[in-house]
Amino acid sequence: MDDPDTRALEGPVFVGARVALYPMADDYVDRILGAIGALAPWRESLTIDTDDLGTTMIGPPEPLFAAMRDLFVAVAETGVHVAMAATISRGCPGEPCDSRCATPRLPVDASPAPPPVEDRIAGALARVAAAPALGVPAAAQLSLYPLGAGHHMDEIEACIAFLKASGLGFAPRHFSSTLRGDSGPLFEALAEAFLAFGAPQGHVAMDLKVSANSPTAV
Amino acid sequence: MDDPDTRALEGPVFVGARVALYPMADDYVDRILGAIGALAPWRESLTIDTDDLGTTMIGPPEPLFAAMRDLFVAVAETGVHVAMAATISRGCPGEPCDSRCATPRLPVDASPAPPPVEDRIAGALARVAAAPALGVPAAAQLSLYPLGAGHHMDEIEACIAFLKASGLGFAPRHFSSTLRGDSGPLFEALAEAFLAFGAPQGHVAMDLKVSANSPTAV
Numbered sequence: 001m002d003d004p005d006t007r008a009l010e011g012p013v014f015v016g017a018r019v020a021l022y023p024m025a026d027d028y029v030d031r032i033l034g035a036i037g038a039l040a041p042w043r044e045s046l047t048i049d050t051d052d053l054g055t056t057m058i059g060p061p062e063p064l065f066a067a068m069r070d071l072f073v074a075v076a077e078t079g080v081h082v083a084m085a086a087t088i089s090r091g092c093p094g095e096p097c098d099s100r101c102a103t104p105r106l107p108v109d110a111s112p113a114p115p116p117v118e119d120r121i122a123g124a125l126a127r128v129a130a131a132p133a134l135g136v137p138a139a140a141q142l143s144l145y146p147l148g149a150g151h152h153m154d155e156i157e158a159c160i161a162f163l164k165a166s167g168l169g170f171a172p173r174h175f176s177s178t179l180r181g182d183s184g185p186l187f188e189a190l191a192e193a194f195l196a197f198g199a200p201q202g203h204v205a206m207d208l209k210v211s212a213n214s215p216t217a218v
Numbered sequence: 219m220d221d222p223d224t225r226a227l228e229g230p231v232f233v234g235a236r237v238a239l240y241p242m243a244d245d246y247v248d249r250i251l252g253a254i255g256a257l258a259p260w261r262e263s264l265t266i267d268t269d270d271l272g273t274t275m276i277g278p279p280e281p282l283f284a285a286m287r288d289l290f291v292a293v294a295e296t297g298v299h300v301a302m303a304a305t306i307s308r309g310c311p312g313e314p315c316d317s318r319c320a321t322p323r324l325p326v327d328a329s330p331a332p333p334p335v336e337d338r339i340a341g342a343l344a345r346v347a348a349a350p351a352l353g354v355p356a357a358a359q360l361s362l363y364p365l366g367a368g369h370h371m372d373e374i375e376a377c378i379a380f381l382k383a384s385g386l387g388f389a390p391r392h393f394s395s396t397l398r399g400d401s402g403p404l405f406e407a408l409a410e411a412f413l414a415f416g417a418p419q420g421h422v423a424m425d426l427k428v429s430a431n432s433p434t435a436v
Binding site for chain 1: 234235236238240241242243244246247269270271272274276299301303305306307310311312313357359361363364365366370371374391392393394396421423425427429432433434
């Protein structure tokens with residue numbers, strides 16, 4: 001049912017995230033509520049609902065990653081140790097197609113075969129290079145899961161080749177990769193990892209943690 | 219390369235997790251270091267290394283989930299709001315086979331076809347029912363990713379059927395499921411979700427968050 005070569009698409013694939021913010025401070029409630037205020041500019045592009053385990057955001061990947069960036073930076077820029085954990089998904093066969101999530105990066109009528117890996121990596125690198133710096137350093141740990149296709153390790157390896165060339169501090173970890181750098185290009189690189197790898201109509205998930213101001217950061 | 223029906227296995231599949239603990243308190247450093255002390259009984263079964271983004275644990279799934287439970291409960295039982303985020307993986311084709319990870323639950327010489335879904339669900343429910351309560355309530359948000367096989371949504375749906383029947387408070391969320399209950403059976407249910415669904419030799423990942431003592435918990 002989820003083979004991107006064969007399933008019928010009736011509209012843009014469903015895109016969104018479950019995002020949790022963890023300020024390591026006694027006044028975490030005020031910090032979380034303050035950071036959620038930083039999402040205000042994104043509420044036109046995204047459907048946003050918060051519960052006790054996190055915030056659900058539904059909408060196109062570009063504002064989605066920008067909103068996660070702003071949520072995280074709102075706490076990180078105060079200097080407190082903070083982590084964010086997000087489960088990000090596109091094209092899950094269990095979700096309906098949704099016009100709220102439309103983006104030219106994931107065209108409904110695309111050829112089933114994505115562009116050549118070299119072209120996707122070059123495009124992703126150009127977008128990272130163009131992202132403005134925000135002056136807030138951070139570290140990210142990400143795992144990308146292109147689901148349902150037989151070639152998932154090829155797409156993971158292509159994504160890792162992009163991350164290594166991104167100019168952000170890359171290191172492999174078991175089950176994941178880590179990136180370190182300014183939050184502006186860092187979140188742009190995370191968005192590209194999510195958008196440029198895995199079939200445009202495929203089911204792709206990302207498991208992401210971001211951390212700032214750790215007293216043990218390398 | 220990762221089709222569980224065809225790839226040659228030279229030993230037990232690689233199993234492990236990247237685990238991060240987030241106590242929402244000014245004294246988070248002492249709380250994290252104290253909780254890492256709770257891992258001492260598991261260092262014979264697991265290879266454990268901590269860095270600034272989290273702790274890597276390599277070894278069989280049974281002590282792995284028990285160690286994550288003890289790490290989490292060590293902070294949660296003090297009453298402070300705490301979250302844990304874990305990336306758990308088995309059978310990743312990018313990792314070598316590893317005798318440290320052997321478990322009869324993931325036999326190397328198993329038939330490629332796992333047992334019938336009904337049998338796997340019944341076995342998982344029996345293990346959850348037998349798990350001792352710890353008196354520490356928690357909420358979990360999990361996403362299971364059986365990778366590389368064409369039937370991944372069937373396995374996800376079987377896992378959800380198990381979770382719904384587990385006796386733990388189940389609710390669907392976008393991209394994930396939530397469970398609520400005592401940490402003892404809760405972590406047993408998480409271990410079963412990871413072990414009983416997806417091919418025994420397949421590549422299966424879990425994106426897990428656990429939370430306790432949230433002031434907004436339902």
